Amino acid sequence: MSEQNPTKVAIACQGGGSHTAFTAGVLKELLREWDDEYELVGISGTSGGAFNALAAWYGLVTADEDRAIELLDAIWEDLSASSFFDRFMNNFVVGLSRLGSTGVPMLQVSPYDIPGSEVGKDEIRETLERHIDFDSVPDLCSRNTPELVVGTVNINAGIFETFVNEEVTPEAILASAAVPAMFEAVEIHGHYHWDGLFSQNPPVDDLMTVGTDRKPDELWVIQINPQESEGEPTSLEEIADRRNELAGNISLNQELRVIERVNEWIDAGHLPESDFSKTKIRRIEMGRAYHCSTKVDRSPSFLQELMDLGEQRATEFRAEM
Numbered sequence: 001m002s003e004q005n006p007t008k009v010a011i012a013c014q015g016g017g018s019h020t021a022f023t024a025g026v027l028k029e030l031l032r033e034w035d036d037e038y039e040l041v042g043i044s045g046t047s048g049g050a051f052n053a054l055a056a057w058y059g060l061v062t063a064d065e066d067r068a069i070e071l072l073d074a075i076w077e078d079l080s081a082s083s084f085f086d087r088f089m090n091n092f093v094v095g096l097s098r099l100g101s102t103g104v105p106m107l108q109v110s111p112y113d114i115p116g117s118e119v120g121k122d123e124i125r126e127t128l129e130r131h132i133d134f135d136s137v138p139d140l141c142s143r144n145t146p147e148l149v150v151g152t153v154n155i156n157a158g159i160f161e162t163f164v165n166e167e168v169t170p171e172a173i174l175a176s177a178a179v180p181a182m183f184e185a186v187e188i189h190g191h192y193h194w195d196g197l198f199s200q201n202p203p204v205d206d207l208m209t210v211g212t213d214r215k216p217d218e219l220w221v222i223q224i225n226p227q228e229s230e231g232e233p234t235s236l237e238e239i240a241d242r243r244n245e246l247a248g249n250i251s252l253n254q255e256l257r258v259i260e261r262v263n264e265w266i267d268a269g270h271l272p273e274s275d276f277s278k279t280k281i282r283r284i285e286m287g288r289a290y291h292c293s294t295k296v297d298r299s300p301s302f303l304q305e306l307m308d309l310g311e312q313r314a315t316e317f318r319a320e321m
Contacts, residue, residue: 006039010147010207010216011056015047015176015195016224016248017295021303022286023052023222024072025310026317031056031065033318041214042147044162044203047195049222050150050176051075051128053202054168057148058132061140071131076307078127081298090298097293103236111184121183125170138166147210151203152176152193155185161193162203201248204255208279218280219259225249226289237291244292256281284317286310 011030013023023045040060045053055075059068081090100106128134141148150168152175154161163172175186175193185192207216225248233242263278265271288309294302 004037006037008041008215008217009038009220010042010044010218011040011053011220011222012202012204012207012252013043013045013049013053013222014202014224014248014252015045015049015151017048017179018297018303019224019286019290019295019306020048020052021076021306022224022310022313023049024055024076025307025312026222026284026314027052027056027310028069028072028307029311029314030318031060031068034065035318038218040146041216042149042207042210044147044149044151044207045176046151046200046202047177047179049202049224050173051079053148053150054128054132054173057146058137058140061145062136074131075127076303078130079124079298080300080303082300087299090296094293094297097296098291101237101240101291101293111180111182118184121174121178121186124177125174128170128173134168134170137168141165143214147207147214149203149206150176151200152178152186152188153195154191155194156191160200160203161191162200162206163188164206200255201251204252204259208259212277215277216279217277218282219256221252221256221281221283223249223252223283223285226287227283227285241289241292244295282317282321284313287313 011027013020013027043053043057045051052072055071056068059065059071081087096106148165148168150163150172152161152163152172153159163169171186171188174183175188175195177195178184178186178193179195185194187193202221204219207219225245227249229242229245233239259279259281262271262276266273266276266278286309
């Protein structure tokens with residue numbers, strides 16, 4: 001990093017199932033051409049965004065940008081539906097999801113009633129542990145490494161719960177991705193947790209409430225769900241799509257509004273600049289609409305399409321800075 005007071009940056013990775021392959025593409029391109037004028041001081045993620053945040057963080061703190069890119073590629077390659085059986089099941093699940101969004105009555109089955117429902121969770125754990133030495137994470141955390149934040153929801157306490165730095169374990173990552181309709185809740189410290197999409201998506205507050213030497217000057221939000229939509233959703237599919245998008249954005253917009261309000265108060269002189277600092281918010285948006293059923297699509301071609309789109313958006317983002 002540059003010694004001339006580099007701009008401190010935190011990156012927040014929104015969750016959204018398979019669509020977060022887009023985030024992997026964004027991170028890869030940002031890291032590939034990282035500018036020394038910027039210092040990464042924190043990275044957060046929810047659900048699939050947590051996979052990306054973890055991979056990027058671990059690669060950076062154990063080696064460098066190239067290693068982070070390698071990990072992002074490796075994890076997503078392992079998560080893709082590559083075998084014949086995986087492809088069959090992937091097509092089946094995507095088809096069911098699309099059918100359900102049209103309003104066709106579907107049999108509702110609890111993941112606790114499905115034989116072998118733990119298989120998917122176990123495969124994710126094996127993939128993560130194949131590439132990440134979680135036992136080393138506490139030793140890698142220091143004041144000189146970026147903050148790592150993973151978002152979940154504590155379903156017993158009914159609150160958002162984040163896991164920061166050395167608290168990030170395989171269970172924390174699995175909890176962040178535990179979609180209630182697909183996976184059993186994950187127990188951590190006697191409480192059960194679900195997908196962080198129900199909470200901070202992605203976590204922002206933990207990136208901001210740090211020491212002044214680590215507080216970001218800029219927050220880069222990699223946003224999966226479209227912020228705006230034209231027209232009125234009228235079909236059941238359109239309604240399901242927009243509901244899904246809004247659910248993923250509401251908590252994010254609330255957290256970003258807090259940052260914007262603080263910025264406004266500083267500009268108005270209501271908060272002293274000696275004690276408070278402004279944070280510029282930049283968004284990297286997908287800018288392309290996909291059916292909500294594709295959030296469970298793990299086909300290699302679709303994931304690669306999203307990664308390529310992410311790299312393209314990151315290139316455009318950098319050109320506009």
